[in-house]
Amino acid sequence: MKKKWQRREVTRRQTYLRRLSIAQAGIALAVVGLALGLAQRDGAISAFLGIVVALLPHAFFVQRSGALTSRTSPSRSAARLFRAEMGKFGLTVVLFVAVFLLVPPSNPAFFFSAYVAVVLTHWLTPWLMPKRRSTD
Structure with a gap:
């Protein structure tokens, strides 16, 4: 039974990550x-960097957290x-520093807009998940 x-939990996580x-x-x-339409190439490059x-x-995070496996105990999982x-x-901080030092975005508004839009997308994904039946 366990x-x-x-398996059902791993399948649910895979579905969530696929839809996300x-x-x-x-x-x-x-x-x-x-960005391409409003600010041409420079805006699109800035948005791409944010993405x-x-x-x-x-x-x-997905790879390191083991979200797609069920082999670990709850304490190890935490x-x-x-x-x-x-x-x-840490990787986010390093990437922000690298982008702003090595390839400063020509349009920071598109850079941050793209970053925030992609990061906050996970708030919308639960709406894309199938509803759980009361018998599960």
Whole structure:
């Protein structure tokens, strides 16, 4: 019974992450398209940089947290989540510093708008998830 529940939980997480990725890709394309239309190439590059700064730490977190596996105990899982979140925060800081030192965005408004839009997309994803039945 426990293994069946674990498989169902992993499948639910995979579905969530797949839908989150699709939603983030849609938001990213919309923001880059808007930036391209309003500020041409420089705005689109700034928006793209914001998207990269948002997505790389998120991908790092998903990979390091073990969100797609069910092999760890709850106490180990909590420790992994904590380490993954700290790594995500550190990577975000490093990416912000790298972008602003190495490739300063020509349009910071598009950079931060794209970053915030992609990061906040996970708030919308629960609406994309199938509703749980009362029998589950």
